[in-house]
Amino acid sequence: MKRNIKYLTIAFAASLTIASCNSDFLNTDPLGEVSESAVWTDPALAEAFVTGIYQGFGNGGFNEEMLASLTDEAIFTHPGRGLTTITEARVNSADVGWNNAGNRTYNWQRLYSYIRRTNIAIAELSEPQFGNDGGIVDRLLGEAKFMRAFYYHDLARYYGGVPLIDRPYELGEETYEESRATWEETINFILADLDDAATLLAGKSMANGRTSELAALALKSRVLLYAASDLHDGPTASGNSATIASFSDLELLAYSGGNRTERWQKAQAAAKAVLDQTTGNLFGLSEPVSHEEGIQNYINNSLSRNGGEKELILARYFINMKQEDGGRQGLFNGPNGYNNWAGNSPVQLLVDDYEMMDGTEFDWSNSAHASAPYDNRDARFYGSILYDGAQWKPRATANQPRDPLGQIQTGTYEVTNSSGAKDTHFGLDTRNSPIEDWNGSYTGYYVRKFIDPDPAIVDQNTWQEVPWPFIRYTEVVLNYVEASLELGQEDEARNWLNQIRFRVGQPAVTESGDALVERYRNERRIEMAYEEQRFHDVRRWMIAEETIGRQANTINITGTLKSGQTLSVYRYDPEIYNYVYTVQPIDPGKENRTWLDKMYFMPFHRDELNRNANLIQNPGFD
Incomplete structure (x- = not known):
């Protein structure tokens, strides 16, 4: 906002307690604050603001409670954190379960608070008040657009279509109630931001921990992969789940029509665009390394050292x-x-x-x-x-x-x-x-x-x-493999899948058809263990009941x-x-895992529903 209420409050209080003052008093800025007008006329301050938007990343996935413990990867040892509310399918609009505001999982208010910051930066940098020396305006605008896309992609993969807010609200708006966008509108909004970010960041050298053109392209690959998956294809999702089939607003969760083959083609092309620009660690091998080398290679990739740092496209350091x-x-x-x-x-x-x-x-x-x-x-x-x-x-x-x-x-x-x-x-x-x-x-x-x-x-x-790997090269390879399988390009899929396997000493896969799909899915499970992939993968594949429901x-x-x-x-x-x-x-008294199809999407908390009468709840919840 252009007006700073805190400044006005201080000035008003001072006018009541001081009988007289010189004419400059009300123009004195607080020593511990920087005015908004100053931020957007100073490149260093503008950069500091954009850097602050990265705080929404939190610790990446390195929280005390990890997303892995909501899946068939792990169980959380300690009681009372709200994880079993999710794993036992007891989630409801009054209790959404583990949703720690200190991390970036699916905390609605936190994610929208950072989206607001991106909207402020995008609005100000779209009409910059300082020069573009060294491309600083383009870079900061590209970073802000990427971060907005990232936070919306987090919302979308938990909730489906969400209200798309693309400007900072001001005081005195006629209404603050916004309807949910459709799934297609949400995906298109995210993709537009990522395309803009990739263009603005092209050719720019970015410091570790900051986004880049490559990160924008890689996130685009993930978003398009999710969009093409079973959970977000209306007829497929409805055929697999009576809960989803009975939802009268299916377009909020999935494409109601369109050409699914084209969606897989877009996902494949997005992944290939990344593979054509860079490489990860130890790709291109024609045969497996030794078992001992394979162990060390995987450890190096996990620790991002001794060549493993080549894997990182976007990370929290x-x-x-x-x-x-x-x-x-x-x-x-x-x-x-x-x-x-x-x-x-x-x-x-x-x-x-x-x-x-x-x-x-x-x-x-x-x-x-x-x-x-x-x-x-x-x-x-x-x-x-x-x-x-x-x-x-x-x-x-x-x-x-x-x-x-x-x-x-x-x-x-x-x-x-x-x-x-x-x-x-x-x-x-x-x-x-x-x-x-x-x-x-x-x-x-x-x-x-x-x-x-x-x-x-x-x-x-x-x-x-x-470092925490938000996006690493191997994820994009796996995205490419999956899209290739869906398009019937099995030789291409096996070629890339075997490159992942060779560097850890595993022999080539030779299967085809459904057996090859199963090998791919297990490969993704093992390669990406503890990297916040599994929770989303089994839901978008709609195999949650036989995986995380066990x-x-x-x-x-x-x-x-x-x-x-x-x-x-x-x-x-x-x-x-x-x-x-x-x-x-596991003793059922410790955790009694259950799957109900309502868990394909997270519920909106009733406080949000009370604030916004236009917000339609997800299926299976009050």
Whole structure:
């Protein structure tokens, strides 16, 4: 706004308490404030304003509660955060569940507050009051348009079509009630902003953490992929869900007509535009690397180092000098035996979907697999999951006598005491740990991905510098693969899919038809684990009931000493122990996962409905 109410209030109060003053008094700006007029006449201040819009990114996906725990990737360990409201399908207009205003998930008010900031910047920079030296006006305008598109894309993938506000509201407007745009209108609005952003940012060198022409093109690829998917094709969505079929305003959620093949073609072309401009890390291999190389390659990509930084198209960066929660993934997700919090623990459903090294499926009915379930798995398993017996960091000095080797312990094991009798040793990383008998995983697993393995990074009291990948190159490759499959271009899809697999040491896929689609979907699941893809993918594919609707499960591990063996300080050793692995469902008292089709879209809170009589609620909600 052009008028600053705070300034007016201060001036009015002063006029009542001071009998006389010089004529300059009312023109004195507060020392702790910058006037709006000053911001948009000064390039540095304008840049500071636009930079502030990035605050809407929060910590990226590196929050204490991660989106992964709303899916079949993980379960959240701690109670009372509203995640089970979603996973148990208890969401309603009075309780929308986990929606932390401190992150950028689907918090309606937060996202619109940042959209307002983008609207202010776009309005002011469209009629700039300073020169375009070095293309600064174009750059700032391009950034603002990208950010508006990004925040609207976040709203769209949770809610469907939303009110499209493209200007900053002023005081005294006739009405502030806006109707929802259709799904098609919402997508077109986002795409127009992204096209403008790509044009304005073309050829400009951008600092890490800021958007770019490539980021605009990559986000366009994601938006068009979502738009072409089953959930947003009216006839398909209605055929798959009675809840959606009964919704009288289907155009708010999906295309009611049009040519779906053309939508897939646009999605494919958008992805190809990115692939033609750049490359990620280790693409173009003609055969798989070794298994050990594959593990390290995936770790490098996850940590964005040693070549993995080539993967990043748009990321949120963290530095130790500024201690933010985004640098605390080790604390949030690490084992309690290392004095960490075990927050978003992997579930057995995810672990079972990692292939064997030879590309075959893992199978509990295979005795060799069942007796050693962590042997000979896809390299990405070892780069993503901390499992029983996995080598990890040294324990704290006081705990090293209990575990000199730094191995993950999530089972119960026999040990021999000083009298030679057998005792039960509860693993140091269980909920019966002698180190901390709280903050332990319920599932028997911990997250390895995104956690710096450097022993000097002591997770409970130091911060790490691992960036959050909002968009990485491999996502765009997977987008291209999916669109190619939908268009019947299987050779093209396999070629790109195998390049992803070769760099982690997995053999080429050879399937076709539905089997190839399933291989692709699992590849996306494994490659992008914990990257905020799964929650959206299974909904847009409309396979949520058989994926995130399943009850989470765990592993129970027991180790018994082999005949004639003794050991007083436990270590993982198949030469000394017989291990038995038993899959069990999570106790329903902890979490009882349920899927109802209303969960394909988030509900509007009743406060928003009360504020805006034109806002139509999503299907399945009051």
